Amino acid sequence: MHKSVLDILKMKQEKKKISVITSYDYTLASLCDKAEIDIILVGDSAGMVMLGYENTIPVTMEHMCLFTEAVSNARKNSLLVSDLPFMSYQTSIEDAIKNSGRLIKAGADAVKLEGGAEMISTIKAIVEIGIPVMGHIGLQPQTTMLSEGYRVQGKTKESAEKLIKDAKKLEDAGVFSIALEMVSQEVAEIISQSIKIPTIGIGSGAKCDGQVLVIQDLLGMYDKIKPKFAKRYMNLSEDIVKSLKEYKNDIQNQTFPSVEHSFEMESNELEKLRGEIGEK
Numbered sequence: 001m002h003k004s005v006l007d008i009l010k011m012k013q014e015k016k017k018i019s020v021i022t023s024y025d026y027t028l029a030s031l032c033d034k035a036e037i038d039i040i041l042v043g044d045s046a047g048m049v050m051l052g053y054e055n056t057i058p059v060t061m062e063h064m065c066l067f068t069e070a071v072s073n074a075r076k077n078s079l080l081v082s083d084l085p086f087m088s089y090q091t092s093i094e095d096a097i098k099n100s101g102r103l104i105k106a107g108a109d110a111v112k113l114e115g116g117a118e119m120i121s122t123i124k125a126i127v128e129i130g131i132p133v134m135g136h137i138g139l140q141p142q143t144t145m146l147s148e149g150y151r152v153q154g155k156t157k158e159s160a161e162k163l164i165k166d167a168k169k170l171e172d173a174g175v176f177s178i179a180l181e182m183v184s185q186e187v188a189e190i191i192s193q194s195i196k197i198p199t200i201g202i203g204s205g206a207k208c209d210g211q212v213l214v215i216q217d218l219l220g221m222y223d224k225i226k227p228k229f230a231k232r233y234m235n236l237s238e239d240i241v242k243s244l245k246e247y248k249n250d251i252q253n254q255t256f257p258s259v260e261h262s263f264e265m266e267s268n269e270l271e272k273l274r275g276e277i278g279e280k
């Protein structure tokens with residue numbers, strides 16, 4: 001049985017830190033699940049790391065459902081949360097409910113959406129029909145990228161107060177956790193202490209109740225943007241390119257495929273064939 005939203009809430013009560021990683025495909029999601037990561041997030045960061053867009057704006061429900069299905073086929077233990085993409089929930093409460101339902105049918109256990117106080121009625125409507133919601137405040141790539149770009153949030157008293165108020169409102173609206181993206185560590189700590197549900201930080205310091213990273217950043221597979229907060233645990237892109245060059249060389253030198261990678265015909269059948277086509 002995989003982890004539930006209640007298991008995640010209990011982790012905060014028991015002061016256990018929550019591990020979250022993004023994933024978008026069957027192969028890597030299987031490894032995340034095997035590593036017993038608590039939550040796999042099918043993030044709309046897929047727009048950049050899987051589809052090569054500049055930002056998350058072009059991501060559609062069709063993309064998110066496909067990625068969610070692939071991850072859901074792999075997951076056995078982790079909780080699976082999927083992002084509602086840009087314009088799939090901002091347009092109306094009906095759209096928000098319908099599209100949350102599509103992600104759940106594709107295999108998600110919960111959905112994540114960006115926004116503070118302005119999203120309260122939408123969140124309440126989704127939660128009321130029984131779909132768990134993760135909030136997302138601080139840097140909100142779907143909208144702040146259009147106006148401000150990547151900037152740390154909560155650096156001034158005013159901005160800190162808004163974030164703290166937004167977090168409380170999201171908790172009251174019924175979200176089971178809140179992602180805090182690029183929030184100053186002091187504000188992230190105040191929020192984490194002032195609400196009962198877990199905060200999941202990305203670039204928001206060590207005092208959040210959990211941490212999330214984009215898997216390509218962690219594995220060193222995506223070089224276009226290298227955020228300061230993203231710890232690289234390996235340099236997989238170097239190893240992959242090295243292996244691909246070896247493969248190309250092996251083909252050119254005819255050292256691949258060798259006998260161990262090839263299949264043989266039965267010898268008597270081969271003889272008969274050769275006789276028929278006149279070969280010795």
Ligand code: KIV
Nearest residue numbers: 022043044045179202
């Ligand atoms: O899309 C995503 O990967 C996210 C994380 C950065 C929290 O929303």
